[in-house]
Amino acid sequence: MRYALSLRPQWDAAAGTVSALDVSIRTDRTVKTGEDLAARILSIVNIPFCPMEPASFTDRQGPIPVETHRGAPEMSFIYREFYRACRDTEGETCIRYRITPRVQPEGYRSSPYFDLVAEKGGILGSGTTFLLHPPALDSTADFSLSWNLSGLPEGSRGVWSLGAGDCRRETAVNDILFSAYMAGKVNAIEEGKAGFYWFAETPFPAEECAGEITRLFHHMSRLFHDKGGDYRVFTRRNHFPGGGGTALTRSYIYAYGEGDRVTIEELQALLAHEMVHNWPTMRDNPPGAGTWYVEGSAEYYSTLIPMEMGICSLERTAEIINEKAGSYYENPMRGLSNLELGKRYWTDRRCQRLPYARGILYLSNLDAAIRRATGGEKTLLDIELALLQLPDPTAEDFIRLGGEIAGFDLRPGYEAMCRGELPPPDPDAFGGKFTVTPCKVKLNNAQHRGDTELLDEEADGYRWEVKR
Numbered sequence: 001m002r003y004a005l006s007l008r009p010q011w012d013a014a015a016g017t018v019s020a021l022d023v024s025i026r027t028d029r030t031v032k033t034g035e036d037l038a039a040r041i042l043s044i045v046n047i048p049f050c051p052m053e054p055a056s057f058t059d060r061q062g063p064i065p066v067e068t069h070r071g072a073p074e075m076s077f078i079y080r081e082f083y084r085a086c087r088d089t090e091g092e093t094c095i096r097y098r099i100t101p102r103v104q105p106e107g108y109r110s111s112p113y114f115d116l117v118a119e120k121g122g123i124l125g126s127g128t129t130f131l132l133h134p135p136a137l138d139s140t141a142d143f144s145l146s147w148n149l150s151g152l153p154e155g156s157r158g159v160w161s162l163g164a165g166d167c168r169r170e171t172a173v174n175d176i177l178f179s180a181y182m183a184g185k186v187n188a189i190e191e192g193k194a195g196f197y198w199f200a201e202t203p204f205p206a207e208e209c210a211g212e213i214t215r216l217f218h219h220m221s222r223l224f225h226d227k228g229g230d231y232r233v234f235t236r237r238n239h240f241p242g243g244g245g246t247a248l249t250r251s252y253i254y255a256y257g258e259g260d261r262v263t264i265e266e267l268q269a270l271l272a273h274e275m276v277h278n279w280p281t282m283r284d285n286p287p288g289a290g291t292w293y294v295e296g297s298a299e300y301y302s303t304l305i306p307m308e309m310g311i312c313s314l315e316r317t318a319e320i321i322n323e324k325a326g327s328y329y330e331n332p333m334r335g336l337s338n339l340e341l342g343k344r345y346w347t348d349r350r351c352q353r354l355p356y357a358r359g360i361l362y363l364s365n366l367d368a369a370i371r372r373a374t375g376g377e378k379t380l381l382d383i384e385l386a387l388l389q390l391p392d393p394t395a396e397d398f399i400r401l402g403g404e405i406a407g408f409d410l411r412p413g414y415e416a417m418c419r420g421e422l423p424p425p426d427p428d429a430f431g432g433k434f435t436v437t438p439c440k441v442k443l444n445n446a447q448h449r450g451d452t453e454l455l456d457e458e459a460d461g462y463r464w465e466v467k468r
């Protein structure tokens with residue numbers, strides 16, 4: 001199925017940004033009377049589709065009359081509307097409409113950053129909130145994207161998560177939607193298939209940061225035997241205080257708040273974590289069955305790799321380990337099993353954070369044990385790479401392949417971890433570069449990471465320091 005998308009942004013010189021986007025889609029997918037010709041997401045996690053003028057549908061016979069109807073909720077947070085054809089279509093169908101960027105409501109300060117919004121310089125957002133698409137999200141299209149930038153100031157660009165400028169590639173409909181589109185006066189640092197993009201002034205040194213991020217990506221993609229895809233980080237300035245990020249297909253939208261102070265170290269730590277998510281995966285059914293692995297791997301490798309590359313000092317790495325792994329002992333929820341944490345994941349942020357800390361502790365210990373058992377021949381990464389060969393790896397695959405690689409049975413340690421029982425941190429973990437000292441910690445009841453709300457209760461914890 002062809003899905004040829006053409007985007008033509010309109011410029012508002014007074015506002016210095018994109019004011020509207022003309023969308024044109026050509027597809028060779030034909031439908032019979034009563035079948036759905038196209039769909040759009042009315043809302044996704046409560047974020048609405050962009051304001052839109054009615055779409056026109058035409059084929060070689062002229063206008064195609066359509067009726068709209070709503071579908072059932074998908075994954076409980078996606079609501080779609082479908083355009084049903086009132087006659088058979090013939091040959092290629094052309095869909096045209098105009099959208100304007102979303103204006104966030106007064107007092108709004110939320111993510112994920114799926115919405116297409118304008119800031120000085122241009123627009124940035126995901127396809128979910130402005131693209132009509134073929135009804136089957138899991139289908140694949142011969143997708144092409146062309147940018148008509150004639151309405152924009154000289155030097156403007158259009159960039160998509162999976163390609164800069166005009167491009168064509170086989171792409172799943174899901175990936176067309178869950179990827180970022182940016183147009184306008186785009187600043188960029190691009191190196192090979194990795195890029196970092198921003199509009200105006202950023203509260204961090206964008207060039208320096210971009211260089212580091214692209215280096216980190218190239219290093220990680222070699223380690224994880226990446227098949228050579230693109231990776232892009234898009235930066236947006238929120239119209240409200242506070243920032244964060246949203247992971248999309250082979251890309252990430254990083255947002256900073258109005259007046260935020262962002263250090264390059266914080267940004268590096270965040271982006272390193274997000275970047276690892278391109279690779280390790282584990283089936284998370286029931287919820288909690290795979291979170292410890294996916295988030296633990298991201299926490300572990302985003303700590304280990306910058307240290308090994310020398311772009312993060314040992315002192316700073318010790319701080320990061322204390323924060324990522326050490327916080328485990330301060331969490332009042334640390335006695336809960338992985339599946340219990342999975343049940344409370346969306347309602348209690350203490351339970352949301354815990355699998356990250358449990359995962360990095362367990363995986364760093366396991367890495368040290370594998371290196372010892374194999375005389376340094378094998379590491380945790382060998383297990384991660386073996387799992388990447390499977391289409392939908394599970395915890396059972398991890399135990400089976402892990403045992404073959406490590407030469408010892410992973411099950412007892414794994415099952416204890418699932419119950420919430422962890423042995424003390426292994427001093428050989430993290431390259432053996434840190435001493436681990438038992439200490440007393442105060443329980444921290446805060447919901448948000450970085451916040452502190454100390455309880456009057458103490459627990460046994462650990463501190464990491466650089467080995468002298």
Ligand SMILES: [Zn+2]
Pocket residue numbers: 273274277295298
């Ligand atoms: Zn993560």
